[in-house]
Structure formats: C-alpha cells, structure tokens
Amino acid sequence: MSLTAALAYARHGIPVLPVHTPDQGGVCSCHRGARCDSPGKHPRLRHGLSEASTDPHQIRLWWTFWPRANVGLRTGVVMDVADVDSAEGWHGLRHLLGGDVPPGPQVRTGGGGRHLWFRPTGCGNRVRLLPGLDWRGAGGYVLAPPSRHAAGGDYRWIRRPAVALPIGPATLLTLIAGPPPPVREHPVAHPGRYAEAALEAETGRVARAPAGSRNDTLNRAAFALGRLVGAGLLAESTVCRELTAAARHAGLGWAEIRGTLRSGLTAGRRHPFEHGPPHAA
Ligand SMILES: [Zn+2]
Missing domain, CATH: 1.20.1280 (Monooxygenase)
Incomplete structure (x- = not known):
C-alpha cells in the first residue's frame, strides 16, 4: 500500500509528495483525464514539489484524501536519480560507468525503464543527459515503488536501498555538471x-x-x-x-x-x- 511506503521514505528523510494516479486504462486521475499529457506523473498538490514533506501527519492526511496516490519523492535531498527510459539510455549509462552497474538501489519503472539512486550531486535536473537518460537532482522528483505507470506496470525494486548510496563516478559527475562554462x-x-x-x-x-x-x-x-x-x-x-x-x-x-x-x-x-x-x- 502506498501510504506505508510513503511513510517509510519519509522516515529516511526523503520528502514525499502525492502524485496523480492512472486508472487501469492509463487515464490520469486529474481533471484533464484522458487528455492529460503526463498521466499519473504530476503532483496532486497545488504547489507541487515545493510542498513535499517528511512529516508523517501531513503524509497520512494526504493519503486519507487520496489513498491510491502515486508516491513522488523529491530528489536532491537524500538522493539524486539516474532516470533511464530506453535500452539506449541504459547502454549509455553503463558505458559512462565503465561497464559496471553501481551497487546502489535500483527501481524497475512501470514504463519499463530504470531508476538508479546515487548520493546527491548538488546539481539540478538534466533532461537528456544522454539519449534515453535524464538526471533528477535538486528541484526534481521521481516516482517510487509501489506507484503505477500509465502503461499499466508498477514501479518495483530491483535492489532496495541498503546502507550508503553510491557516489556517481567522476565521468558521470562531469557530464551532470556540464562542460565547465x-x-x-x-x-x-x-x-x-x-x-x-x-x-x-x-x-x-x-x-x-x-x-x-x-x-x-x-x-x-x-x-x-x-x-x-x-x-x-x-x-x-x-x-x-x-x-x-x-x-x-x-x-x-x-x-x-x-x-x-x-x-x-x-x-x-x-x-x-x-x-x-x-x-x-
Ligand atoms: Zn493528469
């Protein structure tokens, strides 16, 4: 159940936000319904990400209103996330990491992609860091298990968070920071x-x-x-x-x-x- 998961994330210091949910047919729970261009991926809160919270009372209240809310996690606080949404992105990331897959947490997204968690870099979001690879950092958020994707799949752990998150290797950090201006x-x-x-x-x-x-x-x-x-x-x-x-x-x-x-x-x-x-x- 998503409330239990939301509370567990918050206990680890990760600010949580309730996100819209797609129904069985992939239609968003927001007022745009089938016309939504980001079904099940945008915050339910009026002020979005800025209201993300680690307060269990606040989280319980949100999930009382929306028991089936997808679970959004603010990035850049406890973790940054490499968001891989294609085979090309996965190949690119592995190449960047020297062929190795870092030992940290990994999520299978409901859309068939992967999220890899790293220690925060202090950088903001970078869309298309490589083809098929986005970076979610300060000011961003990701969906987390057990959220549901509009394509019908659930977000699941491939490897759960253990003790310390891995630091992104230098090649990755350099790419995220961008060419030195x-x-x-x-x-x-x-x-x-x-x-x-x-x-x-x-x-x-x-x-x-x-x-x-x-x-x-x-x-x-x-x-x-x-x-x-x-x-x-x-x-x-x-x-x-x-x-x-x-x-x-x-x-x-x-x-x-x-x-x-x-x-x-x-x-x-x-x-x-x-x-x-x-x-x-
Ligand atoms: Zn929507």
Whole structure:
C-alpha cells in the first residue's frame, strides 16, 4: 500500500509528495483525464514539489484524501536519480560507468525503464543527459515503488536501498555538471549582460519546449536562473514574470507553473552562480 511506503521514505528523510494516479486504462486521475499529457506523473498538490514533506501527519492526511496516490519523492535531498527510459539510455549509462552497474538501489519503472539512486550531486535536473537518460537532482522528483505507470506496470525494486548510496563516478559527475562554462575559469567580464543573455536563452527554451518535456525544461530554466538570482544578477520578479509567460506560451497550466517555478528557483538560489571578483577598471 502506498501510504506505508510513503511513510517509510519519509522516515529516511526523503520528502514525499502525492502524485496523480492512472486508472487501469492509463487515464490520469486529474481533471484533464484522458487528455492529460503526463498521466499519473504530476503532483496532486497545488504547489507541487515545493510542498513535499517528511512529516508523517501531513503524509497520512494526504493519503486519507487520496489513498491510491502515486508516491513522488523529491530528489536532491537524500538522493539524486539516474532516470533511464530506453535500452539506449541504459547502454549509455553503463558505458559512462565503465561497464559496471553501481551497487546502489535500483527501481524497475512501470514504463519499463530504470531508476538508479546515487548520493546527491548538488546539481539540478538534466533532461537528456544522454539519449534515453535524464538526471533528477535538486528541484526534481521521481516516482517510487509501489506507484503505477500509465502503461499499466508498477514501479518495483530491483535492489532496495541498503546502507550508503553510491557516489556517481567522476565521468558521470562531469557530464551532470556540464562542460565547465568559460565563466568558471575567468570572471565574467559583464555579469549583467551574461545574466540577460541567460534569461533570454532559458525563456526561449521553455517557450519552445515540446509537450512531455515542458515541465522539465521549466524546472531546469528556473534552477539555472535561480542561480543568477542568488548571485544578485537578476531580479526574482523578472525571472518569474518571463518564465511564466514562456511556460504559458508552451501550454503549461498556472498551478504547475507556480509549483515548478518556486521549487526550481529555490533550489537554484541555494547554488548561487559564481562570477568571480569584480573586475578592476
Ligand atoms: Zn493528469
């Protein structure tokens, strides 16, 4: 039963959130029903991820309302998750890990993919880290056993969490962190201009995001721009306004936008962008 599992995750410090559930035919429990573009995968809570909790009373209350809720777990707190959704992704990940499969927890997702749990990297979500492989980090969440997938399968443990989670090997961490931006090696000459360009690039990505990756793209953009807000290079109100407009353009709903923006920005602000010491004139 999903309440028992939710409480167990929370006892281990993993913030839990109730997620919508697909019925036998794969139709989402949300008001969009068969028209939902993310059936059984989006939070039931109004503010989404930002309301994820480890409080057993809160969790019991949620599961009183929604006894069959899928179990969402916030990533970036106790664990980050490599989200493999195809044979190509699995091959790519194994290649990256030097052919070995790390000894940590592993979930068979209801859609036939796999989740591998690692210690948190401090990085945000990375969609398409490799083809068929996403990374769920700060500001993200994953579904966990015993959730049900719209394709009909359940999320099951291949290997349950034991003592300590594995650290991602260096090759994986390097890929997640992304190519070192030139700004890490040299202070940005014009931080303000850099931030403006980042704002434009991220809002463009969100506005053009195809259905199915819109929420991820928004989350990533909010995280990236939240880092610039944290560094004092952008105003939070500007970022919220621009990203909201872009996400509306892409077709996301208000509630989802609010929740994703809040969690992405909060996670980003905790990792402020470092632009080096101010330039001497
Ligand atoms: Zn739905």
